[in-house]
Amino acid sequence: INLNRVEMPKQSEHERRHNFDEVALGYTWELAKEEASRCIQCKKRPCQQGCPVNIDIPDFIAALQREDVEEAARILKRKTSLPGVCGRVCPQELQCENACTLNKKGAPVAIGRLERFIADWERTQGAPTMPEMAPSTGKKVAVVGSGPSGLTVASDLAILGHQVVLFEALHVAGGVLMYGIPQFRLPKEIVQREVQYVQSLGVDLRLNTVIGINYSLDELLRTDYDAVYLAPGAGLPKFLGVPGENLNMVYSANEFLTRTNLMKAYRYPEYATPIKMGKKVAVIGGGNVAMDAARCAVRLGAQEVYVIYRRTRAEMPARLEEVENAEEEGIEFHFLCNPTAFLSDGRNNVAAMELIRMKLTEPDESGRRRPVPIPGSEYILDVDTVVVSLGTSPNPLIPSTTPDLNVTRWGTVVTDERGRTSKARVWAGGDIVSGGATVISAMGEGRIAAASMHEFLSNGQKKIIPPSPATDDPKTL
Amino acid sequence: MYSIVEHEVLAPRVHRLRVQAPVVAEKAKPGQFVILIIDEKGERVPFTISDWDSEAGTVDFVFIEVGKTTQQLATMQPGDQLLSFIGPLGRPAEVGQFGHVVSVLSGYGIAAMVPILKALKDNGNTLTTIVQAPDQDRLFGQKPLEELSDTLILALGTQGDGMMESTTVAMRKLLNQHPKRRIDRVIAMCSLCLMRVLSEMTRPYAIKTMVHLTPVMVDGTGMCGACRLSVGRTNRFACVHGPEFDGHEVDGWEVLMARRCTYADESILQQGFQCRGCSQW
Ligand SMILES: Cc1cc2nc3c(=O)[nH]c(=O)nc-3n(C[C@H](O)[C@H](O)[C@H](O)COP(=O)(O)OP(=O)(O)OC[C@H]3O[C@@H](n4cnc5c(N)ncnc54)[C@H](O)[C@@H]3O)c2cc1C
Ligand SMILES: Cc1cc2nc3c(=O)[nH]c(=O)nc-3n(C[C@H](O)[C@H](O)[C@H](O)COP(=O)(O)OP(=O)(O)OC[C@H]3O[C@@H](n4cnc5c(N)ncnc54)[C@H](O)[C@@H]3O)c2cc1C
Ligand code: SF4
Ligand code: SF4
Ligand code: FES
Numbered sequence: 001i002n003l004n005r006v007e008m009p010k011q012s013e014h015e016r017r018h019n020f021d022e023v024a025l026g027y028t029w030e031l032a033k034e035e036a037s038r039c040i041q042c043k044k045r046p047c048q049q050g051c052p053v054n055i056d057i058p059d060f061i062a063a064l065q066r067e068d069v070e071e072a073a074r075i076l077k078r079k080t081s082l083p084g085v086c087g088r089v090c091p092q093e094l095q096c097e098n099a100c101t102l103n104k105k106g107a108p109v110a111i112g113r114l115e116r117f118i119a120d121w122e123r124t125q126g127a128p129t130m131p132e133m134a135p136s137t138g139k140k141v142a143v144v145g146s147g148p149s150g151l152t153v154a155s156d157l158a159i160l161g162h163q164v165v166l167f168e169a170l171h172v173a174g175g176v177l178m179y180g181i182p183q184f185r186l187p188k189e190i191v192q193r194e195v196q197y198v199q200s201l202g203v204d205l206r207l208n209t210v211i212g213i214n215y216s217l218d219e220l221l222r223t224d225y226d227a228v229y230l231a232p233g234a235g236l237p238k239f240l241g242v243p244g245e246n247l248n249m250v251y252s253a254n255e256f257l258t259r260t261n262l263m264k265a266y267r268y269p270e271y272a273t274p275i276k277m278g279k280k281v282a283v284i285g286g287g288n289v290a291m292d293a294a295r296c297a298v299r300l301g302a303q304e305v306y307v308i309y310r311r312t313r314a315e316m317p318a319r320l321e322e323v324e325n326a327e328e329e330g331i332e333f334h335f336l337c338n339p340t341a342f343l344s345d346g347r348n349n350v351a352a353m354e355l356i357r358m359k360l361t362e363p364d365e366s367g368r369r370r371p372v373p374i375p376g377s378e379y380i381l382d383v384d385t386v387v388v389s390l391g392t393s394p395n396p397l398i399p400s401t402t403p404d405l406n407v408t409r410w411g412t413v414v415t416d417e418r419g420r421t422s423k424a425r426v427w428a429g430g431d432i433v434s435g436g437a438t439v440i441s442a443m444g445e446g447r448i449a450a451a452s453m454h455e456f457l458s459n460g461q462k463k464i465i466p467p468s469p470a471t472d473d474p475k476t477l
Numbered sequence: 478m479y480s481i482v483e484h485e486v487l488a489p490r491v492h493r494l495r496v497q498a499p500v501v502a503e504k505a506k507p508g509q510f511v512i513l514i515i516d517e518k519g520e521r522v523p524f525t526i527s528d529w530d531s532e533a534g535t536v537d538f539v540f541i542e543v544g545k546t547t548q549q550l551a552t553m554q555p556g557d558q559l560l561s562f563i564g565p566l567g568r569p570a571e572v573g574q575f576g577h578v579v580s581v582l583s584g585y586g587i588a589a590m591v592p593i594l595k596a597l598k599d600n601g602n603t604l605t606t607i608v609q610a611p612d613q614d615r616l617f618g619q620k621p622l623e624e625l626s627d628t629l630i631l632a633l634g635t636q637g638d639g640m641m642e643s644t645t646v647a648m649r650k651l652l653n654q655h656p657k658r659r660i661d662r663v664i665a666m667c668s669l670c671l672m673r674v675l676s677e678m679t680r681p682y683a684i685k686t687m688v689h690l691t692p693v694m695v696d697g698t699g700m701c702g703a704c705r706l707s708v709g710r711t712n713r714f715a716c717v718h719g720p721e722f723d724g725h726e727v728d729g730w731e732v733l734m735a736r737r738c739t740y741a742d743e744s745i746l747q748q749g750f751q752c753r754g755c756s757q758w
Pocket of ligand 5: 704
């Protein structure tokens with residue numbers, strides 16, 4: 001076996017600090033062939049089991065080995081409608097590549113990079129392969145939210161012959177893929193291409209329409225629609241709740257990233273949305289969102305960028321690849337500390353923050369080591385910009401305007417294993433159900449729900465009222 | 478796309494636009510706002526709905542030229558298109574049966590308050606309206622206010638502090654007559670500093686004072702947190718919990734004013750913004 005995993009070319013650290021172009025440049029055909037040749041075509045297909053949407057990994061790699069990229073693309077498209085996205089942002093190291101046989105020797109096949117290669121090849125080599133469309137069923141479905149979960153359900157149901165209307169609150173479709181994940185990690189043209197593909201299947205995309213404001217869920221059910229899929233995501237920003245957190249120049253990651261990515265503030269004044277940026281920027285948090293915010297700050301011209309995280313590097317939830325990228329870009333990590341207050345410059349702009357040092361407890365029964373403050377260890381760090389990146393909670397708008405929709409005490413919508421909610425004819429999936437997970441899981445849940453919805457919609461005139469799920473536990477938190 | 482169907486210049490730098498947006502018009506209520514984007518490179522900018530016609534599917538708003546987006550809007554003509562027009566956002570204003578309601582308006586509030594006043598009138602309230610403007614030439618929208626108000630007070634004064642003074646003097650006179658001529662509620666849609674001063678004036682009298690707050694917004698649907706402010710010691714988002722708040726409960730006025738002015742140094746045209754005492758100047 002060949003343990004020389006083929007590296008993917010990247011923009012140099014120095015160069016990429018000054019632009020929003022994609023950092024990873026992707027394999028060439030030569031590199032892709034070389035990497036594909038490392039796959040030993042395991043009979044048991046462990047990699048496939050590691051993928052939340054069960055992509056036929058050995059098969060698409062075999063197609064690459066035969067130099068049939070078109071066939072590889074077809075195999076991919078059977079299980080994912082967003083290969084160009086997943087190949088880039090999936091936490092592969094925890095999923096397919098973690099399960100790969102070659103990972104035992106520490107050099108799994110670079111499945112994600114191959115997936116990305118195939119998607120990019122298809123995108124640049126002409127028209128995407130169109131699926132076979134089922135004849136119209138005459139049923140009409142509303143999908144709420146055009147993130148990865150909503151896009152998946154919309155395309156699956158459209159292919160199955162249902163009429164789909166996709167509602168999106170923002171002026172652009174794509175959800176977090178557009179407003180959260182930055183251009184240098186996921187070019188927006190790729191997302192828009194996927195959106196156009198979904199529209200080409202006949203999905204009616206209605207932007208600028210907020211369900212819960214323009215139409216309530218009940219109105220949708222009462223009027224045109226036979227079924228509804230809810231995928232409004234988890235877009236409510238969390239704050240620390242410490243003094244001074246509202247001072248000027250303290251951003252939530254959502255505002256910071258939305259201005260930068262969705263509104264393209266990095267191209268201000270060509271694009272009208274500005275973003276004010278200081279010299280010393282502190283990003284609070286240790287997840288993907290924090291890495292994205294910190295790396296945007298570097299590119300927006302901050303001189304020093306600190307990531308403040310209350311545990312250690314080992315516990316950081318961010319993808320390793322992104323942590324390494326951030327380190328290469330000169331971002332300074334401050335572990336085992338937590339802000340206790342933000343201090344004003346006297347004019348209500350943030351000028352410094354007070355931090356307290358933390359330590360990790362001994363592992364508890366579940367093996368988790370909790371961070372606890374060390375009394376009396378407070379210190380001051382000068383900063384002029386703060387981005388609070390603690391993650392998000394489920395959007396409350398639809399639950400709050402739909403009294404009979406069961407939610408947990410964390411605000412996530414309760415569903416059964418097929419995505420059915422407590423409300424008849426309503427399914428849900430993605431971050432609104434998980435509380436915040438990954439692109440691929442949001443897609444996977446969509447796929448399952450779409451199958452369940454299709455079954456319901458195909459059941460002739462019989463009106464099936466889905467039973468109300470009993471659990472009150474969010475799947476992940 | 479959303480077509481502009483009317484453009485009226487109401488006073489120098491003050492414009493009214495009417496936009497074809499049936500989905501917004503269908504659900505609009507007094508005190509709610511829209512967020513629009515002019516074109517692909519535009520900013521998301523909020524405006525209060527000043528009128529609507531759910532049958533014709535149109536929505537009106539009045540704006541003052543202050544910076545890039547509003548200047549660009551000022552050049553747009555009927556037939557031109559807006560990329561995006563989202564609403565009605567925010568909670569509607571409270572328009573119950575209160576008794577004697579005093580309202581204070583300036584700037585675009587002169588037009589944007591009209592739907593609220595109409596609803597208050599319909600609910601049988603007595604209305605006293607104080608309108609603030611620098612001078613007669615720059616006053617607009619007087620007619621509907623005359624029709625709706627039982628008493629209309631014009632508070633004219635020079636830009637800046639003088640203008641604020643003329644309003645507070647008028648308010649002081651009314652408060653001096655309270656409770657003989659009882660005031661049951663005050664509603665203000667004017668500059669942040671004036672709303673703050675008014676809230677302090679009415680506090681000793683315990684007259685409920687509603688203010689219409691306008692922090693900088695991005696999405697307007699509760700996603701970004703840009704519009705957060707402290708009300709009754711809890712963090713609220715003006716775009717979903719407001720924009721109308723109880724002025725006596727707003728506890729972060731200074732922070733709010735600072736945040737509102739984050740981008741004020743970039744392209745500010747409106748002199749009135751540079752108010753005395755504001756931390757940003
Ligand atoms: C900064 C950031 C970085 C991330 N990085 C990664 C990564 O590297 N890898 C990974 O796998 N995952 C990552 N994630 C997580 C991933 O993006 C999400 O799990 C995923 O996008 C969830 O998909 P969704 O379809 O459930 O919701 P979303 O993508 O949140 O989409 C929901 C959509 O619904 C719309 N909407 C909301 N309410 C309404 C309404 N009432 N009416 C109409 N429309 C509405 C929203 O505007 C939005 O467009 C990241 C998340 C963030 C924020
Ligand atoms: C709920 C709400 C309702 C409003 N209603 C009206 C109205 O009916 N008529 C009207 O003329 N104005 C209204 N405004 C203010 C209006 O949004 C700003 O005047 C407008 O954004 C200025 O944009 P600009 O590009 O022309 O100026 P800029 O040069 O961008 O900004 C000038 C000033 O406007 C404010 N501002 C800028 N961007 C925003 C933003 N995204 N959100 C809020 N404030 C901002 C800032 O204080 C800034 O300093 C409202 C604001 C809010 C929050
Ligand atoms: S979708 Fe994600 S987990 Fe599945 S094979 Fe592709 S990269 Fe791996
Ligand atoms: S586990 Fe790894 S080596 Fe085996 S088939 Fe999958 S990708 Fe190929
Ligand atoms: S404007 Fe974004 S939360 Fe209010």
